[in-house]
Amino acid sequence: MINVKTAQAVLEAAVSTGAEFAELFAENNSRNNIGITNGIVERANSGTDKGCGIRIINKERVIYVYTNNMTYDNLIKIAREGAAAIKGDTKHNITVFNRLEVSNAHPVIIMPDTVEKKRIVDFLMEGHSRAIAYDSLITQTGLSYLDSVQDVLIANTEGLWAEDRRVRTRISVSAVASNESEKQTGYFGPGALQGFEFCENTDIKAIADEAARCAVTMLKADNCPSGKMPVVMDNGFGGVIFHEACGHGLEATAISKRASVFTDKLGEKIASDKVTAIDDGTIPNSWGSINIDDEGTPSRKNVLIEKGVLKSYMTDRYNGGIIGMAPTGNSRRESYKIVPVSRMTNTYIAAGTDKREDIIANTEYGLYAKYMGGGSVNPASGDFNFAVNEAYIIRNGKICEPVRGATLIGKGSVVLKNIDMVSDDLALAQGMCGASSGSIPVCVGQPMLRVQDITVGGRG
Amino acid sequence: MDIKVLKDRLFESAKNEGFESCEIYYQSGSSLNVSVYKGNIEKYQSSENGGFCFRGLYKGNMGYYFSEDPDIDAHMAVKSAKENAEVITIKDKEFIYEGDKEYPAVNVYNAALEDITAEEKIQTALDIERYAREYDSRITVNRSMVASGDNYVYICNTEGLEVSERENHILAYVEVMAEENGEAKEKGEIWIGSDMDSLDPKKLSETACKKAISALNSESIKSGGMKAIIENEIFADIFQCFTESFYAENVQKGFSLLKDKIGTQIASDTVTITDDPLMPGGYATTAFDGEGVASRKKTVVEKGVLKTYLYNLKSANVDGVSSTGNGFKGSFRSAVSTAPTNFYIEKGDKSVEDVIDNIDYGIYINDVAGLHSGANGISGDFSLAAEGFLIENGKITRPVDQITIAGNFYEVLKNIDTVCSDIKFNSSAIGSPSVYIKNIEVSGQ
Secondary structure, three states: OOOHHHHHHHHHHHOOOOOOEEEEEEEEEEEEEEEEEOOEEEEEEEEEEEEEEEEEEEOOEEEEEEEOOOOHHHHHHHHHHHHOOOOOOOOOOOOOOEEOOOOOOOOOOOOHHHOOHHHHHHHHHHHHHHHHHHOOOEEEEEEEEEEEEEEEEEEEOOOEEEEEEEEEEEEEEEEEEEOOOOEEEEEEOOEEOOOOHHHHOOOHHHHHHHHHHHHHHHHOOEEOOOEEEEEEEOOHHHHHHHHHHOHHHHEHHHHOOOOOOOOOOOOOEOOOOOOOEEEEOOOOOOOOOOOEOOOOOEOOEEEEEEOOEEOOOEOOHHHHHHHOOOOOOOEEOOOOOOOOEEOOOEEEEOOOOEOHHHHHHOOOEEEEEEEEEEEEEEOOOOEEEEEEEEEEEEEOOEEEEEEEOEEEEEEHHHHHHHEEEEEOOOEEEEEEEEEOOEEEEEEEEEOOEEEEEEEEEOOO | OOHHHHHHHHHHHHHHHOOOEEEEEEEEEEEEEEEEEOOEEEEEEEEEEEEEEEEEEEOOEEEEEEEOOOOOOHHHHHHHHHHHHHHOOOOOOOOOOOOOOOOOOOOOOOHHHHHOOHHHHHHHHHHHHHHHHHHOOOEEEEEEEEEEEEEEEEEEEOOOOEEEEEEEEEEEEEEEEEEEOOEEEEEEEEEEEOOHHHOOHHHHHHHHHHHHHHOOOOEOOOOEEEEEEEOHHHHHHHHHHOHHHHEHHHHHHOOOOOOOOOOOEOOOOOOOEEEOOOOOOOOOOOOEOOOOOEOOOEEEEEOOEEOOOEOOHHHHHHHOOOOOOOOOOOOOOOOOOOOOOOEEEOOOOOOHHHHHHOOOEEEEEEEEEOHHHHEOOOOOEEEEEEEEEEEEOOEEEEEEEEEEEEEEHHHHHHOEEEEOOOOEEOOOOEEEOOEEEEEEEEEOO
16 A cells, blocks of 8 residues: 555655654555345445555644555655644664564455355345244344455554454344334344455344344333342343443543543452453454454453453553553554544453353343444443343243333443343444544443343333 | 645556546645633644545446545556456446536625634634533533634546535534533534624523523323424424425435425425525535536425426436536545535424414424434425423413424425424534424424
8 A cells, every 4th residue: 555665755744843653554455335225236336545644643632644545645745744733852774664564453255346246145135034024023134245355554654564454244134014004124234354254154134033022022012110229130232231331441542531431440340240351352353353453463351350440441552542551452543534532343251151041031021132332431430321122021031022122221330330140141242333533343241141130211 | 745746646546447537526624612601711622634525427427436545556546447448237327517607606605713823713612611511500511612713625527527615614503501400401602703793602501501501390191183283493403304395316316205296285385495606604615516517596496386396417407407506425425426515494483482372282392302214305294202381272381392393304394384483404404494294293292
């Protein structure tokens, strides 16, 4: 994308006014997507995003300039424009780049650009046929496929030269169940840091069945009750509770401004003994994994909370610098158009020792949240919310009737202490996480767990 | 990129590859964004960016390809679009539009904005931060930002259409945190405009600070059905989650509960909804849509009765009507779909204060969270984390948080008792006055 000589000249221009640090991030991202609605191929699109961003840091000031005009002259021009906003006295001598040697922990077998579109369509159509045949109440389906091959180059004034390729594939399956006046949906969106082999290894029929079953079940369900009650959250996407209630509050982006309830809490007990939480960007082929982060720091496994005690934040170079912590491999961004900040990768609550059956059996009355939707949090107050897509009432230790339309809310600092049972069946689930550096692929995860007391916002 | 040269190459390749007709949609823009923190510049970001989308009809199917790469091989782009067209199985007729005879004049570009220097923007951001800091000792400012941007769109096709539009704007945003007794509340306020003179930095800061401070020492309330006023911008945000059900393409595919509802009462008779792409000063004001169809104002719901869906060329052809000029793309990369422009609920006569006066016990909602997950655009169901104030005997008595409000949007539309006189648009150009609803389910303690 950019040769060594150009990179060197651009970085020199970027620190020509004495900035402490400059970094170049170049990207080429080729994508395909196909959408099928009600069994008809409605959408097929492909293309490439390509551009470059130059970040200049001096003390606590960040200058960022970006463009998709990657000619030598234009890159030098924008680097100088950026440098003009800095008056520093650091001298640099960028003579040689040290190439970061990272072995690819995420092998790709079938590159997306070698796959015939027809094959992708056939694969999605299997899902459609299955979902529509599931029940006469299923009236609509929507399936989609997307892939992206993102090549990145990161070079900085400390002599780092790092390159990485991220190949991602994701599908989504949704089914709509209808009666005369109502519609309910079931949705799943699995993905991986993999090529088309992800699709080959995915049982789309089973996913279609599950989406259809969820839609039909919710169509027949009553409204969820309101008020505070114990909630049992199933494994996999249930992990969205940790992602929202705690994860965002442990990102150095919030900590550096003291705009998180977890500021100054390292070494303190912030969760119940049952909670050990991990952010691990190294899980092979996992949707949220990366070989290196977007500053060129190798990804790693970070224990955030160990038996309830806060062990680490997730940091990037800039925000970590403000709070005096080294980068943890969490600096991420949607594209070259956005400055990277501390973000999650694959974040989960580790397996405990309780058994699923015991968690249900020990709950006299409460809500069993089988599938969760997305959520959000305000890290400053810790107020979080997330949606429940499929839920049941637990009565006398048994899962009873389905209920719909619930959002769970609470404060992160409180809910973490209220987790009183954690089972041994850890599973991860894939999603997109939106924050100040854009929308990025992440996994959430957890074993089945119980929160003693949480506000359930239903309509009943 | 020299777009006209690229266009000629693409069109020639397309002809050779057997495309019946084709089009280029080009978008470019630049932006400058400054943030200050504790009296210093924290972030200074500038950009110049652009990209195009090629699309064309091949054996009646529309194939797409997009790129940001100015040196793209035109032939490769066209071949990719052809490969995409070859898998499409949709039978509805697609259009490369020849254009309208006349386009309305809109005023969306203010040359004077280009003269505002980076220094002036930095100074404004510093002023905003200072006003907020000085407002109250409980306030810290997490972000104070001023950003300007301009955006150019050019559409040209083989059927004779050639239109372009340049737009620019400036925005200011402040995010403050109020802290007391170990509890924090963070609130923000945004301003978007087309000239710097109409920005009042002090007012912007004070609005954000008032919101944050008034939310301190909030507590939850008892669960149950309640009378509720939902503040203008918040109701606009909720309304936005359900705008897709007004798209004809969703109605036709069975994804909208508004199917077969034209001419029927879908909302209380106090509700009139307008889509006005020609509104002066609107954030979505434009002379033409993403297909090159001339913009026009239309009433979508009149006194509660659904009058029309929002159409693009394809969905209009299916229903045998004209496009309403709502065929838009999410970005230059996307396929043409449907979107509203300046889409709003018309204001009523009563002030919010008058409505509060008559509520014996109720809730005033001025913030919600979780709209992307807690509102289902198809079913209409929503359950959202919310904050606001308790209303007792015609007076606001205390702040409330840790509650949810839940309901079904289509039921809420029918249950709107009063539409107030205080219309406000959110940053996506969806507008609403504050509304008074007789009953909403509140979950708290």
